[in-house]
Amino acid sequence: MKRKLGRGVAVVGAGVGKFGAFPRHDSRDLFAQAFRELRASVDRGFDPAEVEALYLGNYSSDLFEHQGHLAPIVASWVGLTPRAALRVEDACASGGVALRQAVLAVASGLYDVVLVGGVERMTALPTEAVTDTLATAGDVLYEFSAGFTFPGFYAAMATAYAAKYGMPYEALFAVARKNHAHGALNDKAQFGMTIRAIMDRRMAKAREKGGPVPSWEDELDFLRDPGANPPVAWPLRLFDCSPITDGAAALLVVAEKVARRYTDRPLRVLGTGQASDACLYGRADLASLRAAREAAAQAYAMAGVTPDQIKLAEVHDCFTIAEVLAIEDLGLFPPGQGWRAAADGATSREGRIPVNTSGGLKAKGHPVGASGVAQVVELWKQMRGEAGPRQVARDVDLALAHNVGGTGQTCVVHILERG
Amino acid sequence: MVEREFTHASWAEFLAEGKLMGVRCRACGALSAVPRLVCPACRVEDLEWVELSGRGAVEGFTVIHVPPTPLAAAGYGRDRPYASAVVRLDEGPWITAQLVGVDPQRPESLRVGMRVRAEVVHQGEAVRLGFRPEG
Ligand SMILES: [Zn+2]
Numbered sequence: 001m002k003r004k005l006g007r008g009v010a011v012v013g014a015g016v017g018k019f020g021a022f023p024r025h026d027s028r029d030l031f032a033q034a035f036r037e038l039r040a041s042v043d044r045g046f047d048p049a050e051v052e053a054l055y056l057g058n059y060s061s062d063l064f065e066h067q068g069h070l071a072p073i074v075a076s077w078v079g080l081t082p083r084a085a086l087r088v089e090d091a092c093a094s095g096g097v098a099l100r101q102a103v104l105a106v107a108s109g110l111y112d113v114v115l116v117g118g119v120e121r122m123t124a125l126p127t128e129a130v131t132d133t134l135a136t137a138g139d140v141l142y143e144f145s146a147g148f149t150f151p152g153f154y155a156a157m158a159t160a161y162a163a164k165y166g167m168p169y170e171a172l173f174a175v176a177r178k179n180h181a182h183g184a185l186n187d188k189a190q191f192g193m194t195i196r197a198i199m200d201r202r203m204a205k206a207r208e209k210g211g212p213v214p215s216w217e218d219e220l221d222f223l224r225d226p227g228a229n230p231p232v233a234w235p236l237r238l239f240d241c242s243p244i245t246d247g248a249a250a251l252l253v254v255a256e257k258v259a260r261r262y263t264d265r266p267l268r269v270l271g272t273g274q275a276s277d278a279c280l281y282g283r284a285d286l287a288s289l290r291a292a293r294e295a296a297a298q299a300y301a302m303a304g305v306t307p308d309q310i311k312l313a314e315v316h317d318c319f320t321i322a323e324v325l326a327i328e329d330l331g332l333f334p335p336g337q338g339w340r341a342a343a344d345g346a347t348s349r350e351g352r353i354p355v356n357t358s359g360g361l362k363a364k365g366h367p368v369g370a371s372g373v374a375q376v377v378e379l380w381k382q383m384r385g386e387a388g389p390r391q392v393a394r395d396v397d398l399a400l401a402h403n404v405g406g407t408g409q410t411c412v413v414h415i416l417e418r419g
Numbered sequence: 420m421v422e423r424e425f426t427h428a429s430w431a432e433f434l435a436e437g438k439l440m441g442v443r444c445r446a447c448g449a450l451s452a453v454p455r456l457v458c459p460a461c462r463v464e465d466l467e468w469v470e471l472s473g474r475g476a477v478e479g480f481t482v483i484h485v486p487p488t489p490l491a492a493a494g495y496g497r498d499r500p501y502a503s504a505v506v507r508l509d510e511g512p513w514i515t516a517q518l519v520g521v522d523p524q525r526p527e528s529l530r531v532g533m534r535v536r537a538e539v540v541h542q543g544e545a546v547r548l549g550f551r552p553e554g
Binding site: 127128129131132135139141142143144145146147148149151152155156157158159160162163230231232233234235236278280281282283286 | 427452453459478479480481482483484485486487488490491497500501503504505512513514515516517526530531532547548
């Protein structure tokens with residue numbers, strides 16, 4: 001059935017903090033930085049006293065920093081008390097789902113002005129504890145006990161996809177190269193460097209130290225080297241994986257009827273969709289995410305648009321294979337063809353459908369609860385022509401964000417139109 | 420057959436006894452390799468335990484070099500990886516488990532579609548499900 005929002009909803013402000021490792025910043029500090037950028041982004045200014053509620057995407061402040069009940073703390077840190085504040089958790093889709101909940105609340109008429117946040121502080125824990133925490137987004141009883149880690153889940157999807165469609169594993173290198181090339185143009189990215197620059201820096205460091213200098217011929221040679229790019233969960237290697245990141249993002253979501261109070265250039269939320277799926281062992285196919293296809297179908301139907309009309313997409317590339325699955329599940333490429341897209345240049349900034357111009361989770365970083373919100377911040381910048389050096393040349397009047405939780409047990413898709 | 424609650428604890432007890440048990444819906448026949456109280460196919464609450472053959476084929480797999488802490492504590496790590504897989508049992512349902520009797524240092528020796536057979540693995544106090552390549 002075709003669903004519509006009860007009333008129009010618009011995004012009128014967006015901000016994101018620098019992504020990276022910030023040992024001196026807690027979640028509340030990270031969020032406050034994103035909030036400051038959001039505040040500056042509202043064309044006609046905005047008074048935080050107008051905000052009626054905060055929807056905060058956060059996966060696990062409990063485990064990452066031993067802090068539960070995060071939303072009221074964050075609300076108080078930016079002066080929203082006593083407004084309603086709640087944390088929304090759907091693993092790595094927490095941010096996208098927080099946005100969707102805010103959209104539903106505004107569409108219902110309950111609120112006119114809502115702040116959407118996403119935040120995660122992950123680097124305070126050692127890597128093994130981060131691995132454990134992320135793995136709890138799968139089934140602890142039947143998957144974690146079978147030795148699966150988060151990269152392991154996606155690695156299993158990669159082997160299934162490769163077997164089904166004949167993809168050579170090295171095809172995934174192209175996704176990493178493309179997203180690092182985009183990330184190099186994003187001053188908020190954790191890895192604002194191309195893979196070539198990372199490689200050159202390592203060679204220069206080896207030269208400085210007077211040790212043996214690796215003789216990589218090119219980026220492909222570098223990525224093939226198990227010393228430089230070791231396996232994490234074969235066939236996925238280090239450069240197939242998004243990093244461990246601290247970061248936050250924020251959006252100002254309002255009823256369309258009050259949008260002009262804030263800006264003459266709002267983004268209209270044209271479509272929203274969300275779906276769930278069983279854990280990996282409850283699926284029928286490992287080479288596609290059913291929840292993503294379902295969420296996309298809902299969002300396209302609500303928006304009344306088709307995949308070929310989308311001008312730009314931010315998709316959930318927690319691992320390189322995830323981007324391949326995403327662009328197929330979203331209908332941007334036919335099943336079995338997505339693995340060629342990055343190598344062909346189709347998904348680059350200059351390509352037919354630019355994907356992850358921000359650098360994606362791969363290069364920008366993946367503070368899990370913030371990622372879904374940060375994707376929409378990128379759409380905001382690109383659609384308004386404010387993306388700086390990474391601004392795409394084409395006019396982006398229609399764009400899409402795709403945010404996955406866990407191994408695809410949750411997916412949320414949003415389609416935005418420039419009003 | 421056996422009167423045992425449809426819980427993970429019961430499933431793990433069966434496994435310790437050397438049996439891979441699943442549940443079957445008496446109404447629609449749907450099979451699940453893990454216990455449930457409600458049939459996910461037809462939502463009827465009329466299930467029974469059934470013993471599974473334990474034979475199946477690999478649907479997807481990985482060799483893990485960065486393990487979670489329980490496996491790191493068991494000695495696995497960057498230089499001592501292990502393999503895990505999603506297995507499609509011959510009766511239809513899927514299940515996740517470690518692969519045993521394979522060489523994790525040679526992932527190219529593993530294949531999607533590879534035939535495997537269930538095996539109970541004792542790791543210290545813990546009892547785990549494993550799958551070993553057939554033949
Ligand atoms: Zn049934």
